[in-house]
Structures are given as C-alpha cells and as structure tokens.
Amino acid sequence: xxxxxxxxxxxxxxxxxVKTIGFGPRTYVGDPFNVxxxxxxxxxxxICVLDIDASxxxxxxxxGFLRELASECFMxxxxxxxxxxxxxxxxxxxxxxxxxxLGRSAANTALVQDLARTFGSQATVACVDxxxxxxxKSSCSPSTATVPEPATxxxxxxxxxxxxxxxxxxxxEPEKRYTLRRPCVPVRRLPPPAVPLSSLGGCxxxxxxxxxxxxxxx
Amino acid sequence: MITxxxxxxGNVGAILNMLDYLGIDAEASSDGQQIASASKLILPxxxxxxxxxLTLRERRLIDPLNTAVLExxxxxxxxxxxxxxxxxxxxxxxxxxxxxxxxxxxxITVPPGxxxxxxxxxxxxxxxxxxxxxxxxxxxxxxxxxxHSYHVVCTDQEDVSATFSYGAxxxxxxxxxxxxxxxxxxxxxxxxxxxxxxxxxxxx
Amino acid sequence: MTSMARICxxxxxxxxxxxxxxxxxxxxxxxxxxxDRLSSEWWPGAEGEARMxxxxxxxxxxxxxxxxxxxxxxSGGIDSAYLAHLASRQHGLRLLAVHVDGGWNSEPAVxxxxxxxxxxxxDFHTHVIEWQEMRDLxxxxxxxxxxxxxxxxxHAFFATLYRTAKKFGIRDFLSGxxxxxxxxxxPNFGYPSIDGRHIRSIHALxxxxxxxxxxxxxxxxxxxxTRVRKQLTIHRPLNFFAYDKQAAQEELKEQYGWRDYGxxxxxxxxxxxxxxxxxxxxxxFDKRRLHLSSLIVAGQLTRDAAMxxxxxxxxxxxxxxxxxxxxxxxxxxSADDLLGYIQSPPRQHSDYPNNLKLFGAARDLKxxxxxxxxxxxx
Numbered sequence: 001x002x003x004x005x006x007x008x009x010x011x012x013x014x015x016x017x018v019k020t021i022g023f024g025p026r027t028y029v030g031d032p033f034n035v036x037x038x039x040x041x042x043x044x045x046x047i048c049v050l051d052i053d054a055s056x057x058x059x060x061x062x063x064g065f066l067r068e069l070a071s072e073c074f075m076x077x078x079x080x081x082x083x084x085x086x087x088x089x090x091x092x093x094x095x096x097x098x099x100x101x102l103g104r105s106a107a108n109t110a111l112v113q114d115l116a117r118t119f120g121s122q123a124t125v126a127c128v129d130x131x132x133x134x135x136x137k138s139s140c141s142p143s144t145a146t147v148p149e150p151a152t153x154x155x156x157x158x159x160x161x162x163x164x165x166x167x168x169x170x171x172x173e174p175e176k177r178y179t180l181r182r183p184c185v186p187v188r189r190l191p192p193p194a195v196p197l198s199s200l201g202g203c204x205x206x207x208x209x210x211x212x213x214x215x216x217x218x
Numbered sequence: 219m220i221t222x223x224x225x226x227x228g229n230v231g232a233i234l235n236m237l238d239y240l241g242i243d244a245e246a247s248s249d250g251q252q253i254a255s256a257s258k259l260i261l262p263x264x265x266x267x268x269x270x271x272l273t274l275r276e277r278r279l280i281d282p283l284n285t286a287v288l289e290x291x292x293x294x295x296x297x298x299x300x301x302x303x304x305x306x307x308x309x310x311x312x313x314x315x316x317x318x319x320x321x322x323x324x325x326i327t328v329p330p331g332x333x334x335x336x337x338x339x340x341x342x343x344x345x346x347x348x349x350x351x352x353x354x355x356x357x358x359x360x361x362x363x364x365x366h367s368y369h370v371v372c373t374d375q376e377d378v379s380a381t382f383s384y385g386a387x388x389x390x391x392x393x394x395x396x397x398x399x400x401x402x403x404x405x406x407x408x409x410x411x412x413x414x415x416x417x418x419x420x421x422x
Numbered sequence: 423m424t425s426m427a428r429i430c431x432x433x434x435x436x437x438x439x440x441x442x443x444x445x446x447x448x449x450x451x452x453x454x455x456x457x458d459r460l461s462s463e464w465w466p467g468a469e470g471e472a473r474m475x476x477x478x479x480x481x482x483x484x485x486x487x488x489x490x491x492x493x494x495x496x497s498g499g500i501d502s503a504y505l506a507h508l509a510s511r512q513h514g515l516r517l518l519a520v521h522v523d524g525g526w527n528s529e530p531a532v533x534x535x536x537x538x539x540x541x542x543x544x545d546f547h548t549h550v551i552e553w554q555e556m557r558d559l560x561x562x563x564x565x566x567x568x569x570x571x572x573x574x575x576x577h578a579f580f581a582t583l584y585r586t587a588k589k590f591g592i593r594d595f596l597s598g599x600x601x602x603x604x605x606x607x608x609p610n611f612g613y614p615s616i617d618g619r620h621i622r623s624i625h626a627l628x629x630x631x632x633x634x635x636x637x638x639x640x641x642x643x644x645x646x647x648t649r650v651r652k653q654l655t656i657h658r659p660l661n662f663f664a665y666d667k668q669a670a671q672e673e674l675k676e677q678y679g680w681r682d683y684g685x686x687x688x689x690x691x692x693x694x695x696x697x698x699x700x701x702x703x704x705x706x707f708d709k710r711r712l713h714l715s716s717l718i719v720a721g722q723l724t725r726d727a728a729m730x731x732x733x734x735x736x737x738x739x740x741x742x743x744x745x746x747x748x749x750x751x752x753x754x755x756s757a758d759d760l761l762g763y764i765q766s767p768p769r770q771h772s773d774y775p776n777n778l779k780l781f782g783a784a785r786d787l788k789x790x791x792x793x794x795x796x797x798x799x800x
Binding site: 076 | 406409
C-alpha cells in the first residue's frame with residue numbers, strides 16, 4: 001500500500017489553528033486557510049481537520065466554514081468534531097468533506113455502521129484519545145473504556161483504520177509550525193489496522209502514516 | 219474564460235479555486251444564456267445520476283448545454299458524476315443522460331472474493347490509452363482521487379482516453395471531439411488534477 | 423507611469439518623489455548621499471574582514487555561558503538566510519533564528535526557512551500573529567490610505583524581536599540590512615515602523631476587532647528596551663564584505679536547496695502586492711528604482727541594465743488582477759473594495775496621531791549625546 005501523508009490540523013471554536021501539548025495548553029499556529037493553502041502546495045495526500053472544541057461546547061460542525069475550507073483544499077478532506085448523526089455527514093459531504101472522524105460518537109456502533117454503509121468504510125474513522133504507556137482513555141469518561149468493535153459493511157471486512165492521537169513527545173516544542181503526526185508507540189490493546197499518531201512538533205513532509213508502520217501484538 | 223455549470227450539485231467552489239490558482243479565468247454560472255454562450259464549460263457533479271439530470275432539467279440548463287456543446291461545439295469537461303451525465307443513460311437511474319458520448323454508465327463490479335470495494339474511493343494511478351489530448355503529453359504516471367460506485371462504458375473504445383485497473387481495466391476518462399470527461403476529481407488531486415485542468419484550460 | 427519623468431543621470435531614481443533634487447549634472451541627492459556614506463558603512467575589503475573577525479570574537483566572548491551568541495531574524499528572504507549561513511556555518515556562531523509569521527508567507531518561503539534551519543541545525547523560534555487581528559489591522563491601514571502598508575508586519579517583527587531577545591537573554595542581533603542592495607534612502611519617504619502609537623491610532627479609527635495579542639511596542643517600552651536596557655546591539659555583517667545577492671542566492675541553492683522565488687519574488691504575498699500594485703498606483707512610486715539604484719551605487723549593476731528592467735511594468739495586468747483578487751479574498755474584502763482603497767486619494771502618516779516627533783527627538787538627543795561624548799574625549 002502506498003504511503004500517504006495526512007496532516008492533522010486542530011481547530012478551536014474561534015476557527016484558529018492550534019497545537020496542544022498532552023491535550024492541554026494550546027499554542028496558536030495560524031489561520032486554517034493559510035495553512036491549507038501551504039499544504040496544497042506541499043501536495044500532501046489528504047488533510048484532516050479536527051474541531052477540538054465542538055463536542056465539549058455541544059456544538060455542531062460549522063458547515064459554512066467547512067465548505068469554504070474544503071473548497072480551498074486541493075485534496076480530500078476528513079473532518080471530525082461534533083458529529084453525532086448521519087444527517088450531519090450528508091451535509092458535510094455536500095460541503096466537500098470526504099471522510100468523517102468520530103470521537104466519542106465512535107462508541108455509537110449504529111452510527112458507525114450507518115456511515116460505513118452510506119459513505120463506505122473508508123470514509124468512517126474512529127478517533128480514540130490515548131496516553132503513553134498504552135492504557136486507553138475514552139474521550140467521554142476518565143475511566144478506562146473499551147474500544148468499540150470495528151464496524152463492518154456488508155461488502156467488506158475491516159474498516160478504515162482508526163486514528164489514535166497519542167500523547168506528544170515530551171520534548172516537542174510548541175513553537176514549531178505544523179502538527180504532523182507520526183507513529184509513536186504501538187498501542188497494544190487496539191485491534192488492527194490502527195494508525196497511531198503523535199505530534200512531530202514540526203513540518204516533516206517525509207514522514208508517512210500507514211498501517212504498515214504499526215504492529216499489533218495480541 | 220471557463221464557465222463552471224453551477225446547478226447545486228458538485229464541488230464548484232473547489233474547481234473554481236483550483237482554476238484560480240492556475241491563473242485560468244473561470245466563473246460559476248447557473249444562467250442558461252451564459253452557459254449557452256460560454257467559450258468553455260466544466261460540468262461538475264456528485265451524488266445520484268437521476269437527481270442530477272432532473273435538477274439540470276428543472277433549471278432549464280439542458281438546452282443551453284446542448285447549444286454550447288452540440289451546436290457551437292465548445293469544449294466541455296464532465297467531472298465525476300458530470301462525466302457520467304455525458305453518457306446516454308445509467309444503470310443507477312431511469313433518466314436519460316445528455317448523450318454527448320456514446321456510452322452507458324454501469325455499476326462497478328469486482329471479482330468475487332476480491333479485496334476491492336465498491337464505492338471505489340481513494341488515490342489511483344491512471345493509464346492513458348494514448349488517444350485524446352487531455353493525457354497526450356504526460357510522461358510520468360499520474361494518480362488521481364476517485365470516489366464513485368459507477369463507471370462509464372463506451373461503445374467505441376476510441377473514445378476512451380484513460381483507464382484504471384480495478385478488477386478489470388475500466389474507463390476513467392473519455393474524449394470525443396469537443397467532449398471530455400474524467401471520472402476522478404481533479405480538484406482533489408492537487409498537482410495531477412492541476413495538470414489536467416491546465417491542459418483543458420489551454421485547449422483551443 | 424510618466425514618460426516625462428526626470429531620471430537621475432547616475433542612478434535611476436526619478437522625480438516622482440518631490441523631495442528629490444538634481445544637481446547641475448543631473449545627479450540626484452539620493453545617490454550622492456549614498457556614495458558619500460559608502461566608505462563609512464560598507465567595507466568590502468580587508469577592513470571588512472577585520473571587522474567581521476572582531477565582531478565574531480566579541481560575540482563569542484559575550485556568548486560564553488549563554489545558550490546563544492546572537493539572534494538572527496529569518497523572513498524567508500535571501501539576505502537574512504545568507505547571513506544565518508555565514509554566521510553559523512562559516513564563523514561558528516550559535517544562533518537563535520526568529521521568524522514572525524504574519525500570515526502571508528508563500529510556500530517557497532516556508533520551505534526555504536525550513537531548509538536553512540535544518541541545514542544549519544540552529545534553534546528556531548516562530549511567533550505567529552493572530553491572523554484575525556493582523557487582518558483587521560491591515561484592513562485598517564488600507565482604509566487609512568497611508569504609504570507604509572508594511573507597517574503592521576514590520577512593527578510586529580520589531581516588537582517580537584525585542585521581547586524574544588529579552589526572553590532568551592540575547593544581547594546581539596545580526597541584521598540582514600545591507601548597503602549593497604539598500605543604500606538608497608529617498609528623502610521624506612516611508613515611515614518608521616516602530617511607532618506603536620501610530621498603529622494604535624489608525625486601528626482605533628478604522629479597525630473593528632480589538633488588538634489583544636498583536637505585539638505593540640509603545641514609545642516608553644521602546645525607549646526602555648533600546649536606550650535604557652539596551653537589550654539589543656544591532657550588527658550588520660553583510661556590510662563587512664562585497665555582498666552580492668545573486669551570488670548569495672546561488673550559494674544557498676547549492677548548499678540548502680534554496681528555492682528561487684522567481685523574477686516576481688517574493689517571500690510575502692502581501693509585500694508583493696504592496697510593491698507591485700499599491701505603491702505604483704497610489705503613490706506613483708516604483709520601488710524597483712530604489713533597489714536598482716542601490717545596486718548601481720554598489721557597482722553591481724549598470725544604469726543601462728537598470729533602465730532596461732524598468733522599461734517593463736512591475737507587473738502585468740492579468741497577474742495584477744489575480745494578486746488583487748487573492749489579497750482581497752484573504753483580507754475578507756471584495757476585489758472592488760480593495761481597488762477602492764488603492765484608488766482613493768493618498769493620505770499622509772502625519773494625518774493620523776503619531777509619535778514621530780518624539781522618535782525624532784530621541785534620535786536627536788542620542789546624536790547630541792554622542793557628539794558631546796566625542797567632544798568630551800578630545
């Protein structure tokens with residue numbers, strides 16, 4: 001499988017691009033439109049935009065903003081943040097979003113299966129927040145939660161790999177520009193094929209993210 | 219000036235932005251007269267065949283398109299569903315297509331037990347057939363972003379300007395006289411898509 | 423562009439600036455002044471080498487026990503990149519590179535900064551200005567109709583530089599400003615970007631969003647930083663040798679894979695718009711005259727070659743339309759709005775509250791103190 005480069009951009013509720021450390025303090029990185037244009041020119045394969053405030057603020061995906069963002073983007077775009085229903089994904093799709101990332105909604109198996117059926121399992125991505133040392137924390141409760149079973153469609157086997165934002169490298173500098181994620185540690189309890197991500201703390205277009213970079217041991 | 223047909227279906231904004239980036243003058247239009255008198259057209263589209271044809275009909279855009287494409291013979295590029303609309307008909311629906319290309323649209327079938335999935339979504343390298351102008355100058359392999367469940371089958375293989383391998387060699391680009399079509403999304407295929415749009419933009 | 427404009431017989435400055443004067447030989451006061459200053463500001467020979475060696479020695483001395491010997495600002499331009507290369511690679515200075523991101527970086531600029539930083543393996547600090555605030559301030563400046571539209575970016579750079587120096591305890595700054603390409607200073611032209619009061623007043627009149635994080639340096643902080651605390655000593659090492667920008671670019675290409683911005687520059691898409699469209703159309707000033715005249719003074723370009731370059735307009739109409747569209751869209755304006763701001767009557771900086779007199783007084787006072795010191799030494 002060809003390696004793909006997929007920058008993951010975090011947006012807050014003011015539509016500012018930010019970088020967080022350990023899901024904590026945020027550093028302003030720039031305007032999403034500026035950064036998308038730069039990644040256009042860098043010819044990355046896809047872009048993933050995550051609204052990290054949407055769920056916490058009970059908000060919905062901002063369609064107008066996302067439509068504009070998607071139209072600036074010269075490659076497929078995935079979006080996550082505040083998605084709770086298939087209807088939203090239809091609207092997002094019409095606005096130009098190709099893939100949908102589910103956080104706490106990933107626990108809603110019916111939704112995951114519905115999306116996989118309508119848009120294809122390639123378009124359905126579960127995002128699980130986790131920390132170093134391998135224990136899995138669900139984004140909606142502080143206790144350890146189980147990862148939802150991979151959704152399957154009638155015509156396929158495994159779904160598209162989940163994205164797992166792991167804790168940042170402790171020495172990642174907040175001042176570096178873009179958030180590109182690369183595999184850090186194998187998260188053992190996750191079923192394959194899962195793609196772990198972690199902040200690089202810099203723009204590394206040569207880094208790639210593939211299921212092949214990650215090994216699952218039972 | 220390229221006129222992108224805006225009928226509420228398809229990635230008009232993204233196409234315009236890419237053309238803008240390339241320095242090619244373009245505008246979106248839903249006005250019949252403007253479309254009929256355009257010097258070049260792009261017909262985008264995503265979603266269902268019937269819905270798109272019905273929408274074109276409702277908005278009275280079929281006659282203007284016919285005027286431009288069949289009478290005035292201006293270049294027209296159908297993108298994704300837009301390419302499928304150029305055909306005579308589609309397995310997906312009941313409506314007649316525009317019929318600019320002698321072809322029909324059928325659902326992608328994959329060999330049983332194959333790992334290939336439908337819809338076909340993702341980056342895929344295309345194989346130019348050596349016919350037509352859109353892929354004439356390309357030396358290095360090009361890949362594009364696809365997102366579709368149906369594909370075009372041409373009656374005359376001379377109309378096929380590029381194919382892709384998905385269980386079999388399937389058509390992904392057509393060209394006949396002034397009618398062009400691409401199954402993939404050039405507006406989502408960064409420099410490869412730009413190359414195609416640029417070539418189309420430079421056509422005389 | 424008027425074909426009847428009077429052009430200097432030595433350089434290529436013209437009379438679009440009313441303060442320019444021509445002598446009996448037709449030579450302008452700009453290049454005469456620059457030629458007078460040449461020997462005291464540019465040392466392309468052995469003396470330059472000695473000055474450079476002395477500077478490097480003193481920076482290393484001051485840097486002992488500190489994390490860095492000096493700070494350098496990287497804009498994505500050739501001058502600052504070459505300076506970083508020189509200081510770090512050739513002279514072994516430990517540098518902190520600083521970049522202030524105002525939101526207008528072109529992709530090649532970003533790639534070039536990265537190439538240099540990684541190639542030299544130096545520490546790099548970026549400060550990103552809140553785009554919504556920068557956008558608002560830039561629109562305010564456009565509405566104000568003044569000459570120096572680079573002020574929002576330049577002031578932010580200046581303020582950030584000093585604050586970063588303070589944060590990291592750095593006392594020396596290596597500036598890419600150089601005589602070879604920047605000797606010409608038109609009289610009564612431009613406006614000092616350091617005037618924080620001017621930024622505030624224009625924003626108060628025409629801005630909409632509050633400036634909460636945009637780094638503004640008021641006169642008190644400025645005087646404190648520069649006169650009292652003397653946070654930064656500014657050095658201009660590109661004046662210590664025969665700096666040739668073309669040659670510098672070739673070397674950067676070879677060593678770091680530097681990407682050419684092309685004949686149409688530049689690292690900042692806004693500065694491109696400002697120099698190619700805003701200045702010529704609103705103030706009748708083609709900034710190329712400045713750069714080319716400086717090269718003539720430095721003996722790196724002939725007047726004929728400069729005139730040949732000036733015979734073409736700075737930008738063709740089609741590209742201008744595209745640039746206007748791009749800048750307008752980015753600033754949240756319609757292309758017509760932006761054209762309106764370009765075409766409206768030009769205003770003077772003095773039309774809006776400013777601290778120019780105070781800065782002037784501070785400069786005069788400094789000159790007076792230096793003069794008195796020199797007299798006291800005698």
